[in-house]
Every structure is written in structure tokens, then in C-alpha cells.
Amino acid sequence: MSKLQGNQTVLMTEEAILQGCLKNEAAAQRELYNRYSPKMLAVCYRFAHNREDAEDMLQEGFIKVFSQMHTFQNKGAFEGWIRRIIVHTCINNLKKNKRFNESLDIVHANGIQVREESVPSIVQAKQIVECIRILPIGYRTVLNLYAIEGYSHKEIAEMLDIEESTSRSQYTRAKQMLEDILIKKKILQKPKEKTGWLVAIR
Amino acid sequence: MERNFYSDEFEQLIREKTEQYKMYPSEKVWKGVYSSLHTKKRWYIAGMSLLITGIIFLAGRELISPSSHAGASRKSIIASTTPAVKTSTENTLKPRPFPELRRTPHSSFSDNPDNHSSQSPGQPADDRQRLTAVTLIDPEIGQPDPSSAIAQPSNQQIPAGLAGKEPIRQDPVLVAGMNAGAVLGSNGMASVNAGSVENPIIEDGARNDGKDEINKDDAARAKAIASTSVKSRIANPASLARNGAVPADAIGAGLKETLANGGLDASSPAQKELAATQRINWLRDFAVYNLPPSPKRNRTYLQLYFSPTVNYRSLAGGDYSGSKTFVSGVPVSLLHMGGAKDYVNHNPALGFELGGSFLYRVTRNLTLKAGLQFSYSRYTIKAYAASPERATIALGTTLYGYIMDSISNYSSIRNFGGRKQVTLNNEYFQLAAPVGFELRIMGNERLQLNIAATVQPTFLMNTNSYLLTTDYTSYTSQPSLFRRLNVNAGLEAFLSYRTGGIRWQIGPEFRYQLLSTYSNQYPIRENLKGYGIKIGISKAIR
Numbered sequence: 001m002s003k004l005q006g007n008q009t010v011l012m013t014e015e016a017i018l019q020g021c022l023k024n025e026a027a028a029q030r031e032l033y034n035r036y037s038p039k040m041l042a043v044c045y046r047f048a049h050n051r052e053d054a055e056d057m058l059q060e061g062f063i064k065v066f067s068q069m070h071t072f073q074n075k076g077a078f079e080g081w082i083r084r085i086i087v088h089t090c091i092n093n094l095k096k097n098k099r100f101n102e103s104l105d106i107v108h109a110n111g112i113q114v115r116e117e118s119v120p121s122i123v124q125a126k127q128i129v130e131c132i133r134i135l136p137i138g139y140r141t142v143l144n145l146y147a148i149e150g151y152s153h154k155e156i157a158e159m160l161d162i163e164e165s166t167s168r169s170q171y172t173r174a175k176q177m178l179e180d181i182l183i184k185k186k187i188l189q190k191p192k193e194k195t196g197w198l199v200a201i202r
Numbered sequence: 203m204e205r206n207f208y209s210d211e212f213e214q215l216i217r218e219k220t221e222q223y224k225m226y227p228s229e230k231v232w233k234g235v236y237s238s239l240h241t242k243k244r245w246y247i248a249g250m251s252l253l254i255t256g257i258i259f260l261a262g263r264e265l266i267s268p269s270s271h272a273g274a275s276r277k278s279i280i281a282s283t284t285p286a287v288k289t290s291t292e293n294t295l296k297p298r299p300f301p302e303l304r305r306t307p308h309s310s311f312s313d314n315p316d317n318h319s320s321q322s323p324g325q326p327a328d329d330r331q332r333l334t335a336v337t338l339i340d341p342e343i344g345q346p347d348p349s350s351a352i353a354q355p356s357n358q359q360i361p362a363g364l365a366g367k368e369p370i371r372q373d374p375v376l377v378a379g380m381n382a383g384a385v386l387g388s389n390g391m392a393s394v395n396a397g398s399v400e401n402p403i404i405e406d407g408a409r410n411d412g413k414d415e416i417n418k419d420d421a422a423r424a425k426a427i428a429s430t431s432v433k434s435r436i437a438n439p440a441s442l443a444r445n446g447a448v449p450a451d452a453i454g455a456g457l458k459e460t461l462a463n464g465g466l467d468a469s470s471p472a473q474k475e476l477a478a479t480q481r482i483n484w485l486r487d488f489a490v491y492n493l494p495p496s497p498k499r500n501r502t503y504l505q506l507y508f509s510p511t512v513n514y515r516s517l518a519g520g521d522y523s524g525s526k527t528f529v530s531g532v533p534v535s536l537l538h539m540g541g542a543k544d545y546v547n548h549n550p551a552l553g554f555e556l557g558g559s560f561l562y563r564v565t566r567n568l569t570l571k572a573g574l575q576f577s578y579s580r581y582t583i584k585a586y587a588a589s590p591e592r593a594t595i596a597l598g599t600t601l602y603g604y605i606m607d608s609i610s611n612y613s614s615i616r617n618f619g620g621r622k623q624v625t626l627n628n629e630y631f632q633l634a635a636p637v638g639f640e641l642r643i644m645g646n647e648r649l650q651l652n653i654a655a656t657v658q659p660t661f662l663m664n665t666n667s668y669l670l671t672t673d674y675t676s677y678t679s680q681p682s683l684f685r686r687l688n689v690n691a692g693l694e695a696f697l698s699y700r701t702g703g704i705r706w707q708i709g710p711e712f713r714y715q716l717l718s719t720y721s722n723q724y725p726i727r728e729n730l731k732g733y734g735i736k737i738g739i740s741k742a743i744r
Contacts, residue, residue: 016623026240027584033232038224045225055227059234066239125223128216147213148220179212 014078021069029066036079037062040086046132046144047090061089087149091159094141131181139174146171257708261651261697500742503561505573507738509711513579514550515628515719517543518727542726545617545674546583551627553579553732555713559636561740567642575636575658577713579732580629583668585677586620593676595669595683597723607723613678617670626677628667630719630730634658634690650698652707658690660715667719670726683724689716694736704741711736 017035020028041058048054064085072081132140141160145151146167153171157164182188237244518541559573593613615624638656645651665684668677696709711734718727 013622020623024239026236029236029239030232033235037227037231039221041225041227042220042223046220051225054225055231058227059231062231062235063238066235125219125221128219129223132216132220143216148217175212178216 018069018072018078021066032065033062036082039079040082042129043083043086043149044090046129046148047087047094047141049137053093057090057093058086060093061086064089083149087145088159091141091145094137095161127185127187128182131178131185131187134181135174135177139170139177142167142170143174143178147175257697261645261649500744501563502742502744503563503569503705503740504743505559505561505571505738505740507555507557507559507707507736509555509734509736511553511555511577511579511711511713511732511734512550513553513581513730513732515548515581516729516731517541517546518729519725542670542674546670547585548581548583551580551582553577555732555734555736557634557636561640569640569642570638571640571654571656572637573635575634577632577634577660577732578629579632579730580627583626583628583677585624585626585668586616586618587622587624588614588616588620590614591616591676593671593678594673595678595680596672596725608672609680609683611678611680613671613676615668615677617675617677626668629665630662630667631664632660632688632690633663634660636692638692645698648700652696652698652709654692654694654696656692658692658713660688660690662686662688669720669724672725683720685717685719685721688719690714690730691716696736696738698740704739707736707738707740709736710734 017028017032021032037058040061041054044054044057044061045051048057065082068085072078132143135143142156145156145159146153151159153164153167156162156167160167162170179188555575555577557573557575557577559571559575562570564570590612591614593611595609595611597607597609615626636656636658638654640652640654643651643653662684665681667679667684669680669683670676671678690713692711692713694709694711696707696711698705698707700706713730713732713734715730717729718724719730720726720728
């Protein structure tokens with residue numbers, strides 16, 4: 001695809017993409033994929049064990065997106081609709097591979113050693129994502145769903161087939177662990193005694 | 203800088219940072235998505251591959267080793283004939299030899315009296331074959347060929363109706379000759395009139411076994427051929443002697459006896475006429491039942507064909523970077539460097555061709571053709587709907603690179619961007635008169651591999667097409683810039699298969715438009731091309 005055609009891709013409206021995808025036009029599907037796959041791969045990457053697994057999830061998720069395109073009713077954001085499909089695909093994939101259940105039993109992850117190292121002054125998104133990925137997969141999943149994807153604990157409990165209280169406790173521990181990791185990696189500063197929970201970005 | 207925040211701010215920070223993060227998937231992800239979404243194409247490709255492979259396999263089998271199949275066919279014929287012979291030998295009163303006779307290739311020789319009379323000493327094998335064939339067709343009168351083990355009837359095989367006729371079993375041919383003479387003599391007829399011969403053996407058999415279902419027609423034919431065979435042997439006793447089937451003395455004695463009885467007095471005009479009539483009858487029967495249909499050498503054929511095609515185009519020209527000036531006076535605001543083909547997003551689309559031709563077969567392998575063909579070709583262009591704006595087409599350049607003139611329209615279709623994507627269909631309706639030839643590469647009369655080439659003077663009947671403006675930003679319609687008369691070239695390869703009087707053909711074809719779709723004034727040159735699968739039938743008309 002030429003550079004010019006790439007510019008055309010940018011100019012293509014979302015409505016045109018939707019109409020094209022409904023007609024099963026490969027060009028429109030490619031446009032949609034080009035537009036959303038980078039963000040969605042990042043979502044998958046936060047859930048997955050490695051990049052290869054993330055790409056498998058992405059592929060499966062986009063196949064679902066295209067095959068269920070007719071169910072999109074323009075009631076919400078198109079990106080949000082795609083994202084929900086991708087997240088559910090990731091969860092199903094984790095369940096299928098039993099990686100999720102195996103790691104969810106880890107209540108305490110104190111054994112995780114995070115080496116203190118200096119990081120660039122500018123907090124990089126990539127570093128935070130990598131820090132999230134250090135978490136045990138059970139913690140990570142609940143944290144991803146609650147803090148980043150915005151699901152409630154009730155929804156998470158249904159999705160993961162766990163108790164709502166379990167989801168809450170998992171999230172509390174996951175958040176604490178992530179804070180520790182970020183502080184150890186010097187991405188965050190320890191909160192001052194006066195302000196309690198306050199932390200600072202360096 | 204330090205910034206304090208509470209727990210929910212921590213969540214917000216995580217959310218913001220993760221939202222910023224993007225990863226770019228490898229190309230294989232899209233390939234996986236695409237292949238699972240467009241399975242129809244894969245099925246189509248797989249189906250076509252299977253079809254073509256099957257055709258090639260069958261063609262290769264037929265073209266490369268036709269002899270083995272012919273041999274197999276022969277074996278199957280022999281296999282189907284042999285039991286019939288046995289059956290007919292065992293049950294001589296059931297007249298079944300004729301169907302087998304028709305399928306037996308040797309029978310065409312054995313029943314022809316001319317062939318018998320022209321036997322030469324150098325053809326003993328042929329003689330045996332002929333005699334064998336005679337044996338196959340003459341079970342009723344008990345003429346087994348001495349050289350044929352299959353046709354040798356044993357005493358047990360001879361039915362009751364024939365059992366009492368000892369001479370037949372002892373020396374069939376001789377006795378057949380004698381019998382024929384006797385029969386002829388008894389009827390008082392001088393010629394060998396098979397149709398009027400009363401064969402006592404058959405009649406005896408029929409009388410002796412009244413339950414045998416003898417078809418009178420078949421019996422009559424059997425008698426005719428039997429007597430003809432006898433006649434030929436009697437008329438050419440030397441050949442019988444050469445074969446060793448009958449002692450010469452015996453033949454001479456039998457013949458003398460027959461002549462003495464007045465059986466072969468062919469001097470009477472009435473008898474001559476009768477013989478001639480009988481010969482004509484025999485020839486007619488022979489032609490109907492024995493001779494394979496001789497292929498007619500038709501030279502003129504009518505061919506009808508249809509071909510679904512995938513059409514595309516090649517673009518050239520339109521590169522103004524070499525122009526000395528960008529035409530003052532022509533409202534061209536922007537000129538892109540490079541050719542037009544670099545700035546368009548066009549895709550192939552389906553069309554079709556439909557036509558008929560007269561074929562004239564010059565030689566076995568070369569056929570000339572001329573006909574009339576309608577073609578509908580199209581391709582698609584991805585463009586964008588936008589607000590109407592001025593669209594300018596610069597017309598031609600001089601020898602020194604100066605643009606001469608321009609045409610300005612208003613267009614609401616943009617090439618680079620707009621509010622909504624639209625797909626333009628550039629359609630062409632053409633009438634052509636293909637003239638060319640077909641050349642047989644390999645194969646036989648039934649299955650052939652051919653190639654063909656045509657030159658097709660073409661008339662553009664109608665078009666629904668858009669042209670790119672000089673600055674490549676818009677598409678506009680300008681029918682005056684289309685060339686009405688053009689020339690196409692066609693190349694094809696096809697397999698043809700004849701069933702009955704119709705020849706079917708299928709094969710790929712390629713069509714290329716030699717001159718640009720547009721007139722010389724338009725600086726961009728477009729040559730249409732089409733790939734198709736041509737399916738046709740042809741039938742001899744003269």
C-alpha cells in the first residue's frame with residue numbers, strides 16, 4: 001500500500017468503514033484493523049503471557065469483531081464495543097488455557113522480587129505496562145479489568161467465575177503490589193507521612 | 203516536580219498511561235484474520251484448482267497414453283464377445299451372434315466377400331482372423347474355424363438338431379460348401395441367393411426344437427451372411443486350400459457337385475439381377491450393422507462461447523514532471539510528480555464475453571476463425587464523495603512538452619479524500635469482430651489441446667467511466683475523450699472434447715487492448731486487459 005493510500009486510510013470515516021465491513025469488503029476491514037489493532041494489541045498484551053499469545057488473542061478478537069459487526073447498534077462508541085469484544089476474548093483465552101485459574105490462587109505475591117533501578121524522568125507508558133505484567137496473572141487480570149477497563153467487581157466476578165469479595169481483595173492486593181513495584185522501580189515516589197497515600201511522580 | 207494524589211488518582215494514572223501505550227501487531231495477524239473472513243475465495247481457488255487438476259489429469263491420460271485405453275477397450279470387447287461365442291456355439295438355435303458380430307472388429311472383414319476373394323498367401327494370420335470371425339457369425343450352420351480353439355464345437359456342444367448331421371461335424375467348411383450347393387440345388391436357383399436360401403439345418407433345428415425362440419429377422423440375416431461366406435469360399439477354393447482348412451480335393455469335389463447340381467449357374471440374367479440385388483442388400487446390412495460410422499470431414503463449424511472474465515487495466519503516462527511549464531492559463535493548482543498509476547486505487551472486477559464464430563478447418567491441426575463478440579468489462583476505483591469542485595483535464599502536450607488545451611468540469615468525486623468513500627465502476631460495452639486461428643497442439647479427434655489467437659477490431663458501444671483530472675485530485679466524466687474504435691488481441695489455450703456432434707471446450711484466455719481507451723488528446727493511456735475462463739461449444743454445419 002502506497003503512502004498515498006495510507007493517507008486515504010486516515011481520511012476514511014468511521015461510518016464508511018462500518019458500511020464496508022458490513023459488506024465484507026476487505027479494504028474496509030483492513031482500515032478498521034489498521035486503526036484499532038495497535039491499541040487492542042496493547043490491551044491483549046496486558047492480559048497475555050507474552051506477545052505471541054497477545055497476537056493470537058488479537059487475531060481471534062478481530063475475527064469476532066468482523067463477524068459480529070452487524071450486532072453493533074451505534075449506541076456507544078465503536079472503539080468501546082471493539083474493546084469489550086477483545087477483553088472478553090482475552091478472558092476466555094486465559095480460561096481456556098487454565099493459566100488464569102492456576103494463578104488466581106496466589107493470594108500473596110510477596111515472593112516477587114523487583115530490582116530497584118533508575119528510570120527515565122519521564123514516566124513511560126510502556127514501563128507501567130511492563131510493571132503490570134510483572135504481577136501474578138490473577139492480580140493482573142483483576143487490576144486490568146477494574147482499574148483500566150472499568151468493569152465493576154460484580155462484573156469481574158461473573159466474568160472470572162469468582163466471588164465478588166474475592167475480586168475486591170484481589171484488586172486491593174494487586175494495587176498494593178503494583179505500587180510497591182512502581183516505587184521500587186522509582187517510577188513513583190513513596191507517599192509522605194503527612195499526606196498518607198500521597199505519592200508523587202518524579 | 204512532585205504531585206500528590208490519592209488512591210483513585212493512582213488508578214487514573216494507570217489508566218492514562220496504559221491508554222497511551224500502543225503496540226503494532228505483525229502482518230501475520232492480519233493474514234490470519236483475513237483468511238478466516240474470506241473463506242469463499244479460498245473455496246473458489248481450491249475448487250478451480252481441483253477442476254483444472256482434474257482436467258489436466260484426464261487430458262494427460264488421454265493424450266499421453268491413448269493406446270492403453272484402446273487396448274483395454276479391445277480387451278473388454280473380446281471379453282464380452284467370447285462368452286457370447288461360446289453361448290452361441292452351445293446353443294446354435296438361439297440366434298444371438300449378430301449383436302456380438304456388430305461389436306467385433308474382425309467381422310467387418312470376414313463378412314466382406316471381397317476380402318475373402320482377395321486373400322493372399324502372405325496373409326495367413328488375416329485369414330485365420332477372418333475364418334475365426336466367420337465362425338463367430340455362423341454357429342447356426344456349424345462352421346467352426348479349424349484354427350479357432352474357441353469356436354471348435356465338440357460333439358457335446360452340437361445340439362440335437364445338428365447331431366445327426368455327421369458331415370458337418372467332421373468337416374464343417376467343406377460340408378458347408380456342399381450344403382450350400384445342395385441347398386441351392388434343391389431350390390433350383392443358380393446363384394448364391396442367401397436371402398432365398400432355405401437352410402435345412404436351421405429349419406431342422408427350428409423344427410426339432412420348437413421352443414427355441416428364433417427371431418426370424420436374425421435368422422434371415424444369419425442365413426444371408428452364412429451363405430455369402432459359403433459363396434465366397436466356394437468362389438475362391440484356393441484360399442481355403444491355402445489356409446489348410448479344407449483339402450483342395452475336397453473343395454474341388456464339393457464345388458463340382460454343386461456345379462453339377464446347377465447351383466452356381468450365374469449366366470441367367472434374372473439370376474444376375476437377383477445376385478446384384480442380393481449384393482446390394484448385403485452391403486446395406488453390412489453398412490448398417492458392421493461398419494463403424496465413417497467420420498465426416500466437415501470443414502465449417504459454428505462456435506458459441508461464453509467467458510466470465512476478470513478485467514483490469516494498465517495505466518501509463520500522465521507524468522508532467524517533464525513538461526517545460528505547467529501551462530499558464532490552465533487552472534491546475536497542483537501537479538503531482540510521477541505517473542497516474544501511482545495515485546489511483548483501482549481494483550479488478552468481473553465482466554464477461556459472449557460471442558459466436560465460424561470456424562473453417564484448413565488442415566487437421568489448423569482452423570481459421572472469424573466471428574462477433576460482445577464484451578462487458580469493468581474495474582472499480584476507490585474514490586471519495588466531496589463537495590463539487592472544478593476538475594480540469596489538460597489535453598496533450600506538444601513536442602516540446604507544453605500543454606496545449608484543457609477541459610474543465612465540475613466534479614464531486616475526489617481521488618484523495620472526502621466525506622465518504624465511494625466506489626466508481628468504470629464500465630465498457632464493446633462489440634468486437636475476432637479474426638484468428640486455432641492450432642491443435644496435441645490430442646486426437648475426441649480430445650484435443652489447442653491454442654488460439656485472435657485480433658479483434660473493437661467498437662466501443664457505450665461506456666460509463668470516469669477520467670482522472672490532470673492534478674489527480676478528482677474524477678470526472680468526459681465521453682468525448684474515449685476512443686470509439688480500438689483493437690484488442692486475444693490469446694487462449696483450451697481443451698476440447700467431442701461428444702456426438704458437439705465439441706466442448708474450456709480453457710483460460712487473455713485479452714489485451716492494444717490502443718489506449720482514451721483518445722490521443724488525453725495524456726494518460728489506459729489499456730484494458732482481461733483474464734477469463736472461456737467455455738464454448740462448436741458444431742459442424744457443413
